[in-house]
Amino acid sequence: MENKNNAIEVKDLKIRYRCLRKMSIKRSIKHVFKMQKEVFEAVKGVSFDVPRGEIMGIVGKNGSGKSTMLRAIAGIFSPDVGTIDVGDNTVSLLSIGVGFQKQVTGRENIYLSGMLLGFSEEHINNKIDEIIEFAEIGDFIDRPVKTYSSGMHSKLAFSITAILETDIILIDEVLSVGDAKFKKKSYNKMKELIMNKDRTVIIVSHSSETLEELCNSILWLHEGKVKMLGTPQEVLPVYEEFMS
Numbered sequence: 363m364e365n366k367n368n369a370i371e372v373k374d375l376k377i378r379y380r381c382l383r384k385m386s387i388k389r390s391i392k393h394v395f396k397m398q399k400e401v402f403e404a405v406k407g408v409s410f411d412v413p414r415g416e417i418m419g420i421v422g423k424n425g426s427g428k429s430t431m432l433r434a435i436a437g438i439f440s441p442d443v444g445t446i447d448v449g450d451n452t453v454s455l456l457s458i459g460v461g462f463q464k465q466v467t468g469r470e471n472i473y474l475s476g477m478l479l480g481f482s483e484e485h486i487n488n489k490i491d492e493i494i495e496f497a498e499i500g501d502f503i504d505r506p507v508k509t510y511s512s513g514m515h516s517k518l519a520f521s522i523t524a525i526l527e528t529d530i531i532l533i534d535e536v537l538s539v540g541d542a543k544f545k546k547k548s549y550n551k552m553k554e555l556i557m558n559k560d561r562t563v564i565i566v567s568h569s570s571e572t573l574e575e576l577c578n579s580i581l582w583l584h585e586g587k588v589k590m591l592g593t594p595q596e597v598l599p600v601y602e603e604f605m606s
């Protein structure tokens with residue numbers, strides 16, 4: 363870490379997706395050994411720092427690279443170019459559709475997720491009752507995750523991150539999941555986690571109201587590049603004007 367007050371340092375980050383070039387089935391059978399790969403750069407040289415204890419919001423229209431960047435910071439993708447430094451902090455990503463083994467039970471998934479986040483079995487043992495209680499999914503905790511509704515899935519994912527308390531929390535548009543009661547409870551829990559002065563948070567959201575209330579800074583991504591970086595008061599009005 364260049365500056366010891368930072369929890370996250372991202373420098374010149376570039377992330378590319380490699381997909382197979384579209385061609386007819388006949389052609390692809392004929393050319394199976396030389397199928398051409400198409401490369402798409404979703405993040406095109408992004409740099410920013412997040413000081414320890416701060417909350418940064420990310421905005422940008424659909425497809426601007428927000429989720430790709432969060433996944434890279436969470437360690438799911440590695441950078442094609444550039445660096446991401448999170449020091450020795452534990453990092454968790456709250457996002458719909460990542461993280462669970464569908465064939466095994468919610469309880470087993472708590473252990474798997476907890477260990478992936480870097481926690482010991484003993485630590486998870488101490489926290490598991492609290493996680494299950496917070497998730498409010500009843501007997502489903504001992505059923506395979508593939509039988510869960512999307513609301514149940516999100517409640518369990520949220521509870522694991524919220525109760526295990528990593529140093530860095532990355533939140534991808536999940537502040538508004540679950541039913542009204544859980545939404546309120548999770549929003550309050552998130553605020554409690556965020557208010558901890560040592561915790562660092564990045565939130566991707568389309569709600570300017572939420573970002574304005576919670577964030578110290580806002581990063582505006584546009585087509586994989588930084589369009590603006592500043593305080594919510596500086597960035598959000600310009601962004602809203604741009605989007606309208």
Ligand SMILES: Nc1ncnc2c1ncn2[C@@H]1O[C@H](COP(=O)(O)OP(=O)(O)OP(=O)(O)O)[C@@H](O)[C@H]1O
Pocket residue numbers: 379380381402404422423424425426427428429430431
């Ligand atoms: N697995 C993939 N393979 C190829 N391209 C992808 C893949 N995932 C995302 N992309 C492309 O990368 C770009 C950035 O996608 P990303 O999901 O990061 O955007 P986003 O800003 O999070 O969008 P949204 O607001 O819709 O969630 C998009 O153009 C998308 O089509």
